[in-house]
Amino acid sequence: MSKREAKKPSYGHDPANVDESLFSQRLVDWYRERARDLPWRRTRDPYPIWVSEIMLQQTRVETVIPYFERFLEEFPTLESLASADSDDVVARWSGLGYYSRARNLHKGAGFVMERHGGRFPETREAALEVPGIGPYTSAAILSIAYGKPHAVVDGNVIRVLARLYRLEPPEDRRVPSLETLAGTLMGDAPPADFNQAMMELGATVCRPRQPECGICPVREFCEAHNTGDPERFPFPKKKPELEFLEFALFLVRSKDNHWLLEKGAWPHIPHLWLPPIVTAGDTEEAGDAAWSRWLRSRKTGSLGLLSWEELGSFKHSVTHRRMTFRVFETVCEAHDDRLTHRATSSRVLQDRAVEDHTDEVGAREGISQKWVPTDAIGRIGHSSILKKALSKRNQLSLGLPRGDRG
Ligand code: SF4
Numbered sequence: 001m002s003k004r005e006a007k008k009p010s011y012g013h014d015p016a017n018v019d020e021s022l023f024s025q026r027l028v029d030w031y032r033e034r035a036r037d038l039p040w041r042r043t044r045d046p047y048p049i050w051v052s053e054i055m056l057q058q059t060r061v062e063t064v065i066p067y068f069e070r071f072l073e074e075f076p077t078l079e080s081l082a083s084a085d086s087d088d089v090v091a092r093w094s095g096l097g098y099y100s101r102a103r104n105l106h107k108g109a110g111f112v113m114e115r116h117g118g119r120f121p122e123t124r125e126a127a128l129e130v131p132g133i134g135p136y137t138s139a140a141i142l143s144i145a146y147g148k149p150h151a152v153v154d155g156n157v158i159r160v161l162a163r164l165y166r167l168e169p170p171e172d173r174r175v176p177s178l179e180t181l182a183g184t185l186m187g188d189a190p191p192a193d194f195n196q197a198m199m200e201l202g203a204t205v206c207r208p209r210q211p212e213c214g215i216c217p218v219r220e221f222c223e224a225h226n227t228g229d230p231e232r233f234p235f236p237k238k239k240p241e242l243e244f245l246e247f248a249l250f251l252v253r254s255k256d257n258h259w260l261l262e263k264g265a266w267p268h269i270p271h272l273w274l275p276p277i278v279t280a281g282d283t284e285e286a287g288d289a290a291w292s293r294w295l296r297s298r299k300t301g302s303l304g305l306l307s308w309e310e311l312g313s314f315k316h317s318v319t320h321r322r323m324t325f326r327v328f329e330t331v332c333e334a335h336d337d338r339l340t341h342r343a344t345s346s347r348v349l350q351d352r353a354v355e356d357h358t359d360e361v362g363a364r365e366g367i368s369q370k371w372v373p374t375d376a377i378g379r380i381g382h383s384s385i386l387k388k389a390l391s392k393r394n395q396l397s398l399g400l401p402r403g404d405r406g
Helices: 020-034 046-056 061-074 078-082 086-093 100-116 124-128 135-146 155-165 172-186 191-204 223-227 284-298 374-379 384-390
Strands: 243-254 258-263 277-279 305-318 321-332 368-373
Touching: 020 172, 020 191, 046 061, 046 100, 046 135, 061 086, 078 100, 086 100, 124 135, 135 191, 155 172, 155 191, 155 223, 172 191, 243 284, 243 384, 258 374, 277 284, 284 321, 305 384, 321 384, 368 374
Parallel strands: 243 321
Antiparallel strands: 243 258, 243 277, 258 368, 305 321
8 A cells, every 4th residue: 555545544624635746746846945054954864864853852943053063073973972971972062951862862872883883773663762762853864864754743743734634632642643644745755855844834934923824835735724723723732830949059169269060969950060059948048058958968068168158040941940040159178079177157067967977079879079170161061050150250251261259
């Protein structure tokens, strides 16, 4: 049975009135004429396509382009990525967010080196075994790099399909069927062009707000356009309730300008180097208590605290979480593991439990700590949270010190 004869899924509107070959021809012609010239579209090599597809998840094209180019300069081949240090990979990702993508990409590169001799697998089954590769990414890489007829279904494609057929909710449960539907529309069109055309149409013409139906190459096939209500589709997903969280963030600096950073300690971003972050309220006591709790949990002793200053606060949002960070700068005696217990601040001396502990750094399992000199901060994988916190110190720009107080 050819793809054209495959059973069509049936939704609110019957797609039977769509001539797939005419649809895909109009769409692909439009794409070939109007497609944006993007760096990852100039190749059929699966490796850069893979990198671009991972970077483009949750991130806008304009944002991705410079990261993509820098990443490939640093790791020009799958082999170079696979053999890189994971901190270096995350460092090249710094600023893009959603860092588990970088870690999975790195892991995936190692997997492909080991299992497939460095060449991205050509079958869907094998592609789905690669760490970090799901149904969307596998369809995108296999169709664009190898011309395999797997239809992609991302947010843009869902929107186009929902409008073409006036699909009613709940859509999420239909995603496998949406892939079938998109595959039916693809028909015998070149998969690489068809898939990219669908995504391009959703990104540039069939936008969430004010779709430009007047210039849409497939408007004659579109039910929502015909009924004049495209913006009704797709139905919005129920948004998770907003969660408001408050934290104290400690810029722990030694006298000789090294900064204490941790990895694996803060559950919201476990894979990046961050300053110590502790849940806290907005009172002065809350900041003190947070510092003491952090010291106790790390068994670091007092760190020889010399001074303590609250620098202000900033906000940071990740998905439905609205986070407020109070930033404290704490200047300490030493920056190495031989931490002094000579606490000069009464706020620490008052906390007897602190003095009872050892001077071991990184005492808790799964948490890494290191002291980083100011001029090296920009070279490690850091979150924008660190950048925002450091911006509270006027004299310091990330990795480019412009004088210091200490
Ligand atoms: Fe989207 Fe309008 Fe084109 Fe329909 S006609 S696919 S709503 S841009």
